[in-house]
Amino acid sequence: MAATSHPLASIAAVDVMKVGGTAADAAVAAVAVLGVVEPAMTGIGGDCFCLIAKPNAPVWAYNGSGRAASAATMDRLLAANLPHKIPVTSPHAVTVPGAVEAWEAILKAHGRFGLDKALQYAIRYAEKGFPVAPRVAADWANFAEKLAPNAGSVKHYLINGKAPEVGHVMRQPALAVTLKKIAAGGAKAFYEGEIVADIVATVQAAGGLLAEEDLASHHGDAVEPISTSYRGLDIMQLPPNGQGVTALVLLNILEQLDLKSLDPIGAQRLHLALEAARLAFGVRNMHVADVDHMREPVAALLDKGFAQRLAKLLDPGKRVPLPKSPMPTGDTVYLTVVDRDRMAVSLINSLYSGFGTGICTEKTGVMLHNRGTGFVLEPGHPNTIAPCKQPMHTMMPALAMRDGHCTTSFGVMGADFQPMGHAHVVTNMVDYDMDIQQAIDAPRAFYMDEITEVERGLSEATIAGLQLRGHNVVFRRLPHGGGQGIVIDWDKGNLIGGSDHRKDGCAIGY
Structure with missing residues (x-):
């Protein structure tokens, strides 16, 4: 079974498994397709995180996030009169794209195919065209103004200065050529040679600091996953620089509360979840960074006693002063695949904000992410920018385990919302x-x-209850993220898939 945010990606994943590929082969094929057909959300110019569970084996985790330019010092960026956070369209927000290297590493560790086979579906859609799906079209239109100032973005992603409409058959010939070169030469073809030369020339022409050596020296890392137990269910995440620890802190706080007795879409449940999230995000903003620069060990942040102390700060009857949240921005794709051998792949790939920086290479058609906005420009902060440092990252695929078996592979898109989304799905189940x-x-x-943004579908009584507890409630124009999940029923031998109606995708099994 495959569950992705676009039908063409789900189909590609299933097709790969039908011809003998593993879930890892299928996942890489699917995410490469998403980089073509859902270009505001993801692409080869972004980063990738992955968790893989196999029967009778430890969970494998891969951090495919890139690093800041070797010339990117805080003093240099402050001299450029940048604000506290690097702007989303700044060339200084372009860190090394880690996705392609991560895809190759995933295939080498757990696949039967190489990039030559895995990229064929993406190449076909880039070359022959694909119909623009409804949610994709809406996102594209929302970011048309962001694309307009950049010559490469106008050339490859706008039609007569406008975003393509629903059903328009979009072709990306330059990206197709780039994908063919990666298929033929492997990840090395992306990080060395003419592709990287085009990336660096584009970034430097805009005033950025990325150098060819920064990409040539890039490598992701196989890392030890982190976890916490929520009422007997072990939730697995990647360690920092990712924000997966935030979801685990949030679940630890919620475990102290009697949620089961509350209405799942009632004011009291949502109030407690929101207040617990504000605490968890306060922890994230203070501590989460490149793991080599953190002031507190992850184990201390996941300590149940720490969560008990945080839970005591909550008031079940009202909103209280707590650490302020980050601004919820950013766009991502998440997918999950489970094969016949019960390998479960939980994978997330992103440009961060919609179309990343909005900076696209003219020759090679690579849209560049803006993950560098995850840094802060504060002396002494663990997440302040420094040469070759990884930024705090919002991407976070997840697995749920019981007695050493993967029971659910899942993820929720939406940048800063993701820890809240993970906790929401876990507590719902x-x-x-x-x-x-x-x-x-x-x-x-x-x-x-100080604003509580809710989706339509909540009752008037729930909204009134939130307001009574001190929440300034507004309806959110767009939904909070997306999400995919596959449940493995070991007793019945079944797979149960879920795909978010907030996106165009679907779960497909065979």
């Missing part, structure tokens, strides 16, 4: 006995500074 589709579909709430 554990505390309220929802199936994976119900858990994904349930209305969501998050916050931006």
Whole structure:
């Protein structure tokens, strides 16, 4: 089974498994397709994180995030009169794209195919064209103004200065050629030679600091996953620089509360979840960074006693002053694949904000991400920018395990919202006995500074209850993220897939 945010990617994943590929082969094929057909969200100019569970084997985790330019010092960026956070369209936000190297590493460790086979579906859609799906079209239109100032973006991603409409058959010939070169030469073809020369020339022409040596020296890392137990279910995440620890801190806080007795879409449940999230994000903003620069060990942040102390700060009757949240921005794709041998792949790939920086290479058609906005420009902060340092990263695929077996492979898109989304899905399933589709579909709430943003679908009584507890409630124009999940029923031998109605995707099994 495959669950992705676009039908063409789900089909590609299933097709790969039908011809003997593993879930890893299928996942790489699917994410490469998403980089073509959902270009605002992901692409070869971004980063990739992955978790893989196989029966009778430890969970394998890969951090495919890139690093800052070797010339990127805080003093240099402050001299450029940048604000506290690097702007999303700044060339200084372009860190080394780690996705292609990660895809190759995933295939080498767990696949039967190489990039030559895995990229064929993406190459076909880039070369022959694909119909623009409804949610994709809406996202594209939202970011048309962001693309307009950049010559490469106008050339490859706009039609007569406008975003393509629903159903338009979009072709990306330059990207097709680039993908063919990667298929023929492997990841090395992306990080050395004419592709990287085009990337660096584009970034430097805009005033950025990325150098060819920065990409040539890039490598991702196989890392030890981190986890916490939520009412007996082990939730696995990647360690920092990713924000997966935030979801685990949030679940640790929620475990101290009696959620089961509350209405799953009632004001009290959502109030407690929102307040617990504000605490968890306060922890993230203070501590999470490149793991080599963190002031507190991850184990201390995941300590259940720490969570108990945080939970005591909550007031069940009202919103109280707590650490402010980050601004919820950013766009991502998440997918999961489970094969006949019960290898489960949980993978997320992103340009961060919609179309990343909005900077696209003219010759090779590579849209460049803006993951460098994850840094701060504060002396002494663990997440301040420094040469060859990884930024705090929002991407976070997840696995749920019980007695050493993977029971659910899942993820929720939406940048800063993701930890909240993970906790929402887990508590929906554990505390309220929802199936994976119900858990994904349930209305969501998050916050931006002092505003609580809710999705339509919540009752008037729930909204009034949140307001009574001190929440300044507004309806969110777009939904909170997306999500995919596959449940493995070991007793019945079945796979149960869920795919978020907030996106164009679907779960397909055979």
